[in-house]
Amino acid sequence: MKIFIFLLLLGIHSAAAVIHSLKYFITGSSQIQNLPELVIVGVVDEVQMFHYDSNTMKAEPKQDWMEKITDPEHWERLTQISLGKQQTFKADIEILKQRFNQTEGLFILFNGLTAAKQQAVFTKHQWENNRAFINYMFNYFSQIFPDWLKMYVDYGRSSLMRTDLPSVSLLQKTSSSAVSCHATGFYPSRAEMFWRKDGEEIHEGVTKGEILPNNDGTFQMSVDLSAPEDWTKYECVFQLSGAKEDVVTRLEKTKIRTNEGSSPAGVGGVVVGVLVGIIIIIIIIIIITVGVMWWRRLNKGEKTH
Known part of the structure; x- marks a missing residue:
């Protein structure tokens, strides 16, 4: 070829x-x-x-x-x-x-x-x-x-000139992992996103992701912050070309969406479900056993008469 x-x-x-x-x-x-x-x-x-x-x-x-x-x-x-x-x-x-x-x-x-x-x-x-x-x-x-x-x-x-601001979320897998500031639904793709501490942009411990397309024609991006010290001093800043204002999200623990704790709760739910199922099966077996024994006793009594 x-x-x-x-x-x-x-x-x-x-x-x-x-x-x-x-x-x-x-x-x-x-x-x-x-x-x-x-x-x-x-x-x-x-x-x-x-x-x-x-x-x-x-x-x-x-x-x-x-x-x-x-x-x-x-x-x-x-x-x-x-x-x-x-x-x-x-x-x-x-x-x-x-x-x-x-x-x-x-x-x-x-x-x-x-x-x-x-x-x-x-x-x-x-x-x-x-x-x-x-x-x-x-x-x-x-x-x-x-x-x-x-x-x-x-x-x-x-x-081409429309500007759609994103919805911004703070995400974290566990309490010891990096905090991810995730923006999605923005347009156009000409955007910047970074972390600030005490009002100054920081680069140490910051990992910026690529701008990715969504299925609806908008875009998404994330910027991660590792090991924040004093949480009250940090904020995530999103800047969109053509927009009049920045989207600023302060780092607060109450705003973070995390998966931590969801797995044990899920396992607990599964265990409870299994136990309930076993109890139900046991009850059914007992009912069937009692019924069979009762039927045999009645049948034996009819033969005696």
Whole structure:
């Protein structure tokens, strides 16, 4: 099997008070069954809004607010650009195969000017000396991309600009384990979470988790605090991009949800249930035994008469 992968990441940020980003991920493959030769995914503020692949050969919206862009020229332009990438991809793969003297294997190409491999130095110099290419890319990053980003944000403002604050819980497995401050249900994913002591952010004994997606499109994250000393001095702070206020949760033992003590209680419940079941079985056996003995006595009396 011959596999070649081409990955391109383009991004730009708006100059507004709230930072927005526009990125395009281009992934190509060669001679892999049931996999499009080229896939392009467009992302605004980490939300996929555009898709193209070499099977459909058409730029398509992935969000309801993207479907509101009814300008046929915009979609035609995206399609033509994607088709152009599809054609250049084939040429790029052939060049890579020749440069690395390989007919099969895995290739990853990042669109940048830093050559990680000696074979990429020639391409780096070509890009640097190609004034037309540099001007073309400069025009994209300075003119076209900012205009597109502004248009996408305008159309998707109600979705992209919404801010949903999380519900925050303090969790602890046992009294000796770390205290976890868990936030869930927030949007967007641009958020920070940390512990403070006496009003100052601390890092020692703090472990920050990754931001993870929920099934409903919101996000969750946790930050753990090990061995807090004076509990009254600590507080968990959640900051959401675009929100006016932080969510501050003071560390109080009465607010902590813990599993400690639940296991013995559960075992006790099981034991009580088993004992009740045994007692019921014993009662049933006694009733049956007494009944059988009573029936035999009656039957013996009838035979005597």
